[in-house]
Amino acid sequence: MPQHTKTALSVNLNKVALVRNTRHLGIPSITRAATLCLEAGAAGITVHPRPDERHIRAGDVHDLAALLKAWPDREFNIEGNPFHNLMDFVRQVRPHQVTFVPDSEGQFTSDHGWTFPQDAERLKPLIAEAKALGARVSLFMDPIPEAMAAAKAVGADRVELYTETYASAYGMPKQAEVLAAFKATAEAALKAGLGINAGHDLNRDNLHTFLTTVPGVQEVSIGHALIADALELGYTETVRAYNACMSQV
Ligand SMILES: CC(=O)[C@@H](O)[C@H](O)COP(=O)(O)O
Numbered sequence: 159m160p161q162h163t164k165t166a167l168s169v170n171l172n173k174v175a176l177v178r179n180t181r182h183l184g185i186p187s188i189t190r191a192a193t194l195c196l197e198a199g200a201a202g203i204t205v206h207p208r209p210d211e212r213h214i215r216a217g218d219v220h221d222l223a224a225l226l227k228a229w230p231d232r233e234f235n236i237e238g239n240p241f242h243n244l245m246d247f248v249r250q251v252r253p254h255q256v257t258f259v260p261d262s263e264g265q266f267t268s269d270h271g272w273t274f275p276q277d278a279e280r281l282k283p284l285i286a287e288a289k290a291l292g293a294r295v296s297l298f299m300d301p302i303p304e305a306m307a308a309a310k311a312v313g314a315d316r317v318e319l320y321t322e323t324y325a326s327a328y329g330m331p332k333q334a335e336v337l338a339a340f341k342a343t344a345e346a347a348l349k350a351g352l353g354i355n356a357g358h359d360l361n362r363d364n365l366h367t368f369l370t371t372v373p374g375v376q377e378v379s380i381g382h383a384l385i386a387d388a389l390e391l392g393y394t395e396t397v398r399a400y401n402a403c404m405s406q407v
């Protein structure tokens with residue numbers, strides 16, 4: 159049986175901002191979305207302010223940081239590339255957690271994790287700085303067990319397992335093989351002393367199997383599918399539905 163950990167749901171609001179940015183009217187509101195998700199039981203809010211500001215803008219990061227101060231038991235997670243714009247946000251708003259993601263500028267969406275040993279030396283000082291500023295540091299990683307000790311060695315607190323390969327294999331013949339790689343990676347992460355997050359293309363269908371197979375997942379950040387569900391069900395019912403999926407683990 160996998161090690162049982164209550165998993166926290168961090169709602170990624172990128173896609174709310176994407177819709178908002180197609181007009182100059184300020185709707186849908188990011189802070190209203192965050193408030194409704196937190197009221198419904200989300201454990202935190204995630205954003206990925208990309209350098210091109212296609213969805214989350216700098217002002218959203220500051221507005222959400224201010225909002226979350228009224229929710230001391232919830233967390234703000236900012237994702238991004240620390241060699242682009244992420245560190246300025248860390249210095250300015252001091253989030254609870256930062257997730258370092260090796261995306262290029264203008265990348266369509268995140269599609270791979272950090273590579274060791276190649277990225278190790280340049281990551282170390284930025285991880286140390288983010289931690290000194292009070293943030294937990296998570297590294298976005300592919301499901302490669304051998305990389306977990308290296309992630310620990312550069313100073314990371316957690317890894318975020320990049321779950322797209324699982325999501326696209328879900329319900330397909332290769333699901334078991336792909337899940338086995340995530341399970342082995344999580345076991346290696348736990349052995350190395352790392353915490354475990356997971357995210358990308360998780361949804362209400364694939365979440366339960368992932369969490370009952372992969373041990374120790376402390377947080378999932380979910381955006382695209384969750385916001386799509388919220389268009390049909392509303393934020394409140396949607397967050398409750400995701401939390402219900404996770405409480406059955
Ligand atoms: C880091 C990660 O896992 C991504 O899922 C990311 O947050 C999504 O970014 P987009 O919403 O821009 O596709």
Ligand SMILES: NCC(=O)COP(=O)(O)O
Pocket residue numbers: 170204237318356357358359360379380381382383384
């Ligand atoms: N870190 C993953 C995340 O925040 C959301 O990814 P997705 O659910 O939008 O694919």
